[in-house]
Amino acid sequence: MSGDFHFRGRLTDPAVLSRLDLDVTKSTDEIDIWIPGYMEPTIREALDGFEPGRRGPGVPSFDFLLENTHRSAVHLEMRDVYDEEPEFIHWKRTGEVVYDFAAWKKQLAPCIKRGVKFRRLRIVAEPVSDYIRWEHAISSGNIDAGEDLRWLPRSQTYDLLLPGADLWLFDQRRIRFGVQRGDGSRGTYEFSSDPRIVRQVVASFEMAWDRAIPHADYKIH
Incomplete structure (x- = not known):
């Protein structure tokens, strides 16, 4: 695809919807959203930095x-x-x-x-x-x-x-x-x-x- 990220949320382009359906199943209560490619570093940081079992900082002061x-x-x-x-x-x-x-x-x-x-x-x-x-x-x-x-x-x-x-x-x-x-x-x-x-x-x-x-x-x- 174009390199942009697509998530289930709000999206209406028929071609993109058709292509997305090949990779991701969709529930009846979900819609599709589009996020521009320039957000890739932020998304990659969140996805690639995931550590199984990692705990957060706890209750914020x-x-x-x-x-x-x-x-x-x-x-x-x-x-x-x-x-x-x-x-x-x-x-x-x-x-x-x-x-x-x-x-x-x-x-x-x-x-x-x-x-x-x-x-x-x-x-x-x-x-x-x-x-x-x-x-x-x-x-x-x-x-x-x-x-x-x-x-x-x-x-x-x-x-x-x-x-x-x-x-x-x-x-x-x-x-x-x-x-x-x-x-x-x-x-x-x-x-x-x-x-x-x-x-x-x-x-x-x-x-x-x-x-x-x-x-x-x-x-x-």
């Missing part, structure tokens, strides 16, 4: 995900209680707002420099919990780090289809779900790059974001 993000990172928070950090316990005891965002600002700085936009959305029940009240008090640190932060009362989300867990979404391609325990402590992480799941998450986040209130305008109740 947050640092790895962030370092490989180039356009956008969004964080959706939907719980009213999380791990009680020492600064939160101190605030409950004394009313003093103390939190060091230096490490977070340092981590975000190179991402922001290469053009990554950070958005954080917090969906909260009202009246808010003590934890959310504390988060609101320290949120100027998120803004200073370069985040766009909004708040959305849970009473305004009843007609939205939201994910079942908090999440980070990177470049609208990779998702890290944070599955918390019932007491608010950290549980497990689940990951997905399935386009069907990503599409649903993007849609639900954007609908919630459109309704949400910018941090500067949100008053604690």
Whole structure:
């Protein structure tokens, strides 16, 4: 043939379809696609570099995900209680707002420099919990780090289809779900790059974001 690669997906040329049928069987739920020959090095690298039994790098770290993000990172928070950090316990005891965002600002700085936009959305029940009240008090640190932060009362989300867990979404391609325990402590992480799941998450986040209130305008109740 021409040297180009052909895969089952979307293809309509009768001559190519006829020739392809001589080499590859086709199921009733498959169509054909065409990939130009200049992609041969990429495809060869994937095919020829395959090693039976080879294992991947395992669960990606947050640092790895962030370092490989180039356009956008969004964080959706939907719980009213999380791990009680020492600064939160101190605030409950004394009313003093103390939190060091230096490490977070340092981590975000190179991402922001290469053009990554950070958005954080917090969906909260009202009246808010003590934890959310504390988060609101320290949120100027998120803004200073370069985040766009909004708040959305849970009473305004009843007609939205939201994910079942908090999440980070990177470049609208990779998702890290944070599955918390019932007491608010950290549980497990689940990951997905399935386009069907990503599409649903993007849609639900954007609908919630459109309704949400910018941090500067949100008053604690």
